[in-house]
Amino acid sequence: xxxNDGGRLRTPGGTMSLFFEEAHRHRxxxxxxxxxxxxxxxxxVLTPVIDYxxxxxxxxxxxxxxxxxxxxxxGGKLLMLRSDVTLFLAKQMGLSCGPLPRRVYYADSVIRxxxxxxxASDELFQSGAELVGLSGLDGDLEILMxxxxxxxxxxxxxxxxxxxxxxxxxxxxxxSIKPARARELLEIRDREELEKLFSDAGLNSPRQRTxxxxxxxxxxxxxxxxxxxVTRFGISKNEGSDAVIKALDHLISLATNLKExxxxxxxxxxxxxxxxxxxxSGFTVMVFAEGANTAxxxxxxxxxxxxxxxxxxxxxGFSMMMRKIEPLSRYxxxxxxxxxxxxxxxxxxxxxxxxxxxxxxxxIVLNTDKTSG
Numbered sequence: 001x002x003x004n005d006g007g008r009l010r011t012p013g014g015t016m017s018l019f020f021e022e023a024h025r026h027r028x029x030x031x032x033x034x035x036x037x038x039x040x041x042x043x044x045v046l047t048p049v050i051d052y053x054x055x056x057x058x059x060x061x062x063x064x065x066x067x068x069x070x071x072x073x074x075g076g077k078l079l080m081l082r083s084d085v086t087l088f089l090a091k092q093m094g095l096s097c098g099p100l101p102r103r104v105y106y107a108d109s110v111i112r113x114x115x116x117x118x119x120a121s122d123e124l125f126q127s128g129a130e131l132v133g134l135s136g137l138d139g140d141l142e143i144l145m146x147x148x149x150x151x152x153x154x155x156x157x158x159x160x161x162x163x164x165x166x167x168x169x170x171x172x173x174x175x176s177i178k179p180a181r182a183r184e185l186l187e188i189r190d191r192e193e194l195e196k197l198f199s200d201a202g203l204n205s206p207r208q209r210t211x212x213x214x215x216x217x218x219x220x221x222x223x224x225x226x227x228x229x230v231t232r233f234g235i236s237k238n239e240g241s242d243a244v245i246k247a248l249d250h251l252i253s254l255a256t257n258l259k260e261x262x263x264x265x266x267x268x269x270x271x272x273x274x275x276x277x278x279x280x281s282g283f284t285v286m287v288f289a290e291g292a293n294t295a296x297x298x299x300x301x302x303x304x305x306x307x308x309x310x311x312x313x314x315x316x317g318f319s320m321m322m323r324k325i326e327p328l329s330r331y332x333x334x335x336x337x338x339x340x341x342x343x344x345x346x347x348x349x350x351x352x353x354x355x356x357x358x359x360x361x362x363x364i365v366l367n368t369d370k371t372s373g
């Protein structure tokens with residue numbers, strides 16, 4: 001590259017291109033994902049790549065706002081690139097949702113600045129599903145089981161679904177602690193600082209609250225362990241006890257069903273998982289896999305989000321980071337683009353031969369050297 005090219009031949013940092021076999025693997029896995037969603041009765045949706053920043057500003061944390069890409073339009077209004085498909089989709093569904101429930105899926109790029117230690121680029125590709133208008137246990141289980149089955153179909157070597165509850169976190173924190181700080185401490189599992197946070201806020205039983213939110217174990221263990229939490233940690237005597245008990249009961253029901261429907265080794269109840277977006281209000285889920293340095297999928301329930309755009313409705317969903325999954329999926333890496341040449345000495349003969357063989361599923365190129373394939 002010439003020193004005088006002025007950067008014309010370079011691409012911005014964080015962007016990514018896919019070519020040839022790598023692009024084929026991407027599309028091959030994406031077809032599996034889309035077919036999976038369709039088989040569950042979900043329909044595709046498309047969201048705009050840019051929108052007005054002010055529409056989403058109050059729904060973004062300070063960190064999310066910093067990591068979004070923003071620029072003025074020709075009239076001076078501030079725009080933002082799509083940094084989270086769920087947010088852009090929530091606006092569309094909130095403005096015009098139609099008969100409920102609605103089952104939709106998407107597959108599209110998102111642009112946001114990643115943490116420096118994250119090997120992913122700023123240009124990401126999300127695929128996910130959203131269930132709008134179905135609340136309660138059935139809605140939660142539909143989303144979680146659809147994700148569970150899809151992870152199995154992707155043939156990942158070793159993966160775990162970690163399921164938590166934003167509703168339980170909010171109930172345990174009460175009104176005197178900012179959730180963002182508690183989520184930071186839970187993410188790094190800092191027991192000492194979390195207990196201090198409860199003590200400084202004047203909440204009783206700080207150690208018990210900390211131990212509760214630090215629970216990590218198999219679904220079966222949680223089902224056996226959770227009922228005793230009410231008496232063991234004195235929850236019935238704590239502030240917000242009704243909300244805590246309600247959130248625990250729902251999580252117990254969720255874990256009980258998952259224990260019966262899944263391989264227990266792939267499911268973890270992890271109460272430190274509270275969702276990476278501020279809009280979650282119920283169950284949360286993150287998926288971790290061998291070979292990935294961060295979660296490859298995340299989601300949860302967000303019953304209050306659509307109401308921010310005018311049409312209140314219960315909602316739950318998940319998104320998958322496809323660029324992280326592709327090199328880990330044996331389904332994707334096992335895809336080979338095997339191509340044969342058409343037979344015949346003339347173009348017409350090669351075309352007829354290729355047409356017949358393509359009907360039977362072969363991939364055929366029309367050779368131009370007039371040799372047989």
